[in-house]
Amino acid sequence: MKKGREMMEENRETMEDKTSEKFGVRTDLAVEVKDMYVEKEKPDKEEVPGVKVKEDTYHDVKVSQIEISKTGEKTLNKKSGSYVTIFADGVKKQDTKMQTNAAKVLADQVKKIMEKNEIKAGSKGLIVGLGNWNVTPDALGPLTLDKVVVTNHLFELNYETVADGYRPIAAISPGVMGVTGMETSDIILSIIQKFDPSFVIVIDALASRSIERINETIQITDTGIHPGSGVGNKRKELSHESLGVPVIAIGVPTVVDAVTIASDTLDYLLKHMGREWKEKDTPRSALLPENMPIRHENLSNEDLPDKEKRSTFLGLVGNLSEQEKRSLLEEVLSTTGRNLIVTPKEIDGFMTDMAHLVAQGINAALHDNINVEADAHYTR
Amino acid sequence: MKKGREMMEENRETMEDKTSEKFGVRTDLAVEVKDMYVEKEKPDKEEVPGVKVKEDTYHDVKVSQIEISKTGEKTLNKKSGSYVTIFADGVKKQDTKMQTNAAKVLADQVKKIMEKNEIKAGSKGLIVGLGNWNVTPDALGPLTLDKVVVTNHLFELNYETVADGYRPIAAISPGVMGVTGMETSDIILSIIQKFDPSFVIVIDALASRSIERINETIQITDTGIHPGSGVGNKRKELSHESLGVPVIAIGVPTVVDAVTIASDTLDYLLKHMGREWKEKDTPRSALLPENMPIRHENLSNEDLPDKEKRSTFLGLVGNLSEQEKRSLLEEVLSTTGRNLIVTPKEIDGFMTDMAHLVAQGINAALHDNINVEADAHYTR
Amino acid sequence: MKKGREMMEENRETMEDKTSEKFGVRTDLAVEVKDMYVEKEKPDKEEVPGVKVKEDTYHDVKVSQIEISKTGEKTLNKKSGSYVTIFADGVKKQDTKMQTNAAKVLADQVKKIMEKNEIKAGSKGLIVGLGNWNVTPDALGPLTLDKVVVTNHLFELNYETVADGYRPIAAISPGVMGVTGMETSDIILSIIQKFDPSFVIVIDALASRSIERINETIQITDTGIHPGSGVGNKRKELSHESLGVPVIAIGVPTVVDAVTIASDTLDYLLKHMGREWKEKDTPRSALLPENMPIRHENLSNEDLPDKEKRSTFLGLVGNLSEQEKRSLLEEVLSTTGRNLIVTPKEIDGFMTDMAHLVAQGINAALHDNINVEADAHYTR
Amino acid sequence: MKKGREMMEENRETMEDKTSEKFGVRTDLAVEVKDMYVEKEKPDKEEVPGVKVKEDTYHDVKVSQIEISKTGEKTLNKKSGSYVTIFADGVKKQDTKMQTNAAKVLADQVKKIMEKNEIKAGSKGLIVGLGNWNVTPDALGPLTLDKVVVTNHLFELNYETVADGYRPIAAISPGVMGVTGMETSDIILSIIQKFDPSFVIVIDALASRSIERINETIQITDTGIHPGSGVGNKRKELSHESLGVPVIAIGVPTVVDAVTIASDTLDYLLKHMGREWKEKDTPRSALLPENMPIRHENLSNEDLPDKEKRSTFLGLVGNLSEQEKRSLLEEVLSTTGRNLIVTPKEIDGFMTDMAHLVAQGINAALHDNINVEADAHYTR
16 A cells, blocks of 8 residues: 555645646636637637627727627627637736736726626625745735735624725635645635625636737736646636626636746747738848848748648647647647756746735725725825 | 725735734744643642643653643633643754654654544644745645545545555645735635534644744644634634534644743843842852853743842843733733834744754654654655 | 763853854843933933934934044944934834835935945945845845845846946855854855955844843944954944945844843833832822722833832842843853843844835935835845 | 836746746756757667766666766766766655655665765765745755755754764755845855855756656756856856856756647657557457547657658657757747746645655755665655
């Protein structure tokens, strides 16, 4: 029989693997939105019926909003609801002005999605911070909750002293299964039954499906979220259907796997070569010194070379579909220790600033009396 | 009307005050035990009926066990049950050998109290880590939980892989009301209803009622504990009666208030002067150089001078009862900012080592296959 | 022979004791200022020649400035120079507006003392953060340095890109002897010889000589500071004389010992009883319900009862001088483990906010282009 | 003109870029060893003159030792000296038994390299922990120093109490230029001049040149190390030549860039396809269900398909040399934000355990009286 210690350690590893699955699953939010994008970027295709896509820029922050109706849900096999993506690269760039702007946009978008879900002014809310506080790139939930304005106990203990412009808010970081030994959704469900909030906001770190999206986007949806792996039927999702009250999920991609990095790199490679091919006889290139590498800032699908050239550059791999390419890379990297789930090395600073930004946005969305700019001290 | 920010800040202060109340209340455990001590130290008094006091030393660690029966409960107006105090000064002294010994004794005592409460081998347990992880001296619960071996999910997910000698254990750090906005006992109760454990172990930092006990003792009881202030009727205690399953509370005094420091100092002062009076013509003293201060390692009640001398030394204050003296000091120090609740400045290192020790003890008590010495790595 | 482990552990303890000595010594700054206060509070005494005392309130923040000339140095046996105390209780009260004001006042006072020491605009400075980063109440230096704007490398690496309004600033946290094994002053001196700054700013946590001053005051002086114990002749002070450039020390009391707590409490006790004696027949007292304790917000020396009453209340102890009382208490508490050096239990939050405040003040004092209010993000 | 804040933020970014350069340079250690490997793996080539390669396994831990003589230095254009690589995957696998074994092997190897460098028993040493404590994957140096036994002050303060079997050791974490504003090598040099040690041990996190090596290997060399980028001529290396005393560098790869991940993946891809091609008609494959992906645990250079098949699989890219492939990928990923430097998401736990392991090894190597297994408490 195995000795206990070995058993425990094996199980720890098992949990680790589960965690990576979990990250795999939690990316769904992004994937769904991404699929919409793919459609959008091919203008030759028809608009998808039941799907409204809108892009805007507020305070210099790009926002993409996708609404899927019940019709769209059937067509796309994606859950109906709102999917919002805020492009908040101010954190990566350590630009505090851009961070403040992104917090304002986040506040506005959360308010909008709350209105759409008919959450009443002054109604009681519960904020749930998912993730493992011992794993920096998974700690967005707990870190944000440290900076969120919690007021429910003030309403209960000394109601008369609470100023206008605040609503009762409670907050909980339930931890992860490897730490508590319990299903995270079970913990949340039992607290919700007792606390009986009018709505729930869930914050979580996500796995990114592209190099470029990591540490740059904030995603909001009212279609629900799975705390941890949704593989089995044991783990219940957190959604309006399962909880009986609106659930708004806010997620930020903080990790990416080696498959995605390799897959994205192969894409860039083909586009880069395609662009170079196109440009090689143009005056701009001719003016450059022979040995200076050409850098292409914004590669797009239009830079993708034709089938034959793709084969010349990358052989059989050059003509695989996105899905085939990822499957192949997964097969290649599946050996233990190769398909690393990684995070940028600057993750500590990033998490601090992003938790600050998300808390600022949530505080301003929930309490009329809190303003992103004037009340930065709450989230310090 | 008050501006929101002011309101919030006032409320934060209010919460702070509540916290000190909380610490005040959570000391009960120690007080009850201490009262027993007082009895014990006066051998002229009769034994209290319904109270069994036992002192022992295992592995060089002093342990005091007090059993109060239903009879004793009435006599003393103290809840019946077991009160155990382990003197674990190895942490303060940074002596790792002494720490290991104290962990072994803790494991034995927790096992004993579990047996007394008829907790079956292999039965499912929940460990609750009370306290605020953002306040170092209040973080014993969360810090210990970081080092506790959690196994319940392994039993649920892959039962066949769990080795013999382990039982299913889950763990939760519910936070404090100022952080979650919810009653801590409500959070725990709802999780217990869902998880349905056979027993509960609660870990918490306590307020000390003496300078000497701080960071030195570990207290265990099966009589229950209040998470936070028990002043109002709102906060439910965590006990066998309220939860329906045995509750074992493990507490360590980590803070002390200025009243206690001043009160203890006045006691030492009287005993010190009493001893000096007695010794002043003895050879030992005569051998000392004139100006060398005399240090008395172990002052006891026998050193207390008589009433008249107490009056000479400390006037009216010298003849106040313990309770009168504390009331007077509370009155004097009650002005905001004077009755500080303080913790030794080395608290960071102390909490790390004590959490390690408590987790070692609990792990070995709960799982037959874990041994304090061989499995130190679990709690590293 | 002792086994190595024992030896190491004993030595660790020895270091601990050294640390408390260190705290004892580092309080000098406060003591000197305090002595001045005592003089000031006795208006019957003549003004001390060579000492200028000034109290002011800027932005609702009380500031006390003491200038000791060479004449005063002889009279008082205190080093000549400036001693400034800022009363910054906004941190303790978690009032962010008051904190911002205190940071502004700190910036102004540091600027003034820099001007007095003829430190030129644009000249190169070194900021030294003393203290042990593993001991929260001793970590003011390292914590502040995390938030200070460091620019020297920018001037060296790409001079042309540095905007006007900044000066070259370097920063170092040298650690403590128990961590590095080296004299802290030696580390600093060798770096200064290499870096050759025009001035040095030293930040350190201090031991408080009164309950009321802890976590409330910021002290500034240009008379130098000792990094660690100054008992032997080994540890060199950091001062204009020893380094050849102006040294500005900024200190905040964060710890207090049990002797001080007990001593202050005995003082309050006498004043409290004195006041009560005086007031006992006044209408105000008569209107209060019998059993309601009387709280005296602001006790002063005028409340001290006469010699006879002091004897009635506190016996022999009631008529000891300040110095005699402290010596007696030190004798009583000197047994290991009783004269605790303690810190308020909320120290974690306090250190974060105070480091923020001090860094804000220093940044604004050093760089014309940085403003306490607009540039809070630097110190987040 | 640029506003100061923008300037500061740009400069922060510049520093970030410098950091990545730094990581790029610090990998040299690994690269040199790797080059040796490549030679070794091609047995058809002759042995390189002046290079001794030895592989061994102690305590189940694989160790590779490479000695380059002055002759080898010329042939290879690599600095002469010892290069040792310890394969310590016990940390990644959270296997404490394997970690203890790796610590023992590290202790032995450090002792050997100390003997080779004629470092005398009992002689005085300085341990330098390079890296940024605010960036988890760069914090190996500071984290290890927290657990190293520092004794120099004990020898200076109370020589007679130090037990046999210890030597005087001091330790310093100088920080990084972005934090101190000073050249790290300048700080170290000035301290060395003052402290005058007989030898220096430098600990640092490295950039990995392969996915598989990250968080798995410990590298030791006596050929010196650069603290930060060695691009310009400003930053001096730390070596026997520059410091006048032996320098032993201990490094652990903790980060990897996207170019390496993509490059390694392309290698695996070719080998994977080559293996599959070879195996496709073998019985083993035939027994597998059609749609079950084949996983190849240990791909080696022998699996690499021939030139023609490489072209079929990966086009032009399939036949690039290692250097050409990396250059191409660097060109493609060079656009800001794409060539991420990343670290495994479990980095927090990894750093804690690796710092523990390295400190255990160093303590046992330096002090005869410390034993990896018995004295684990020093590094807890």
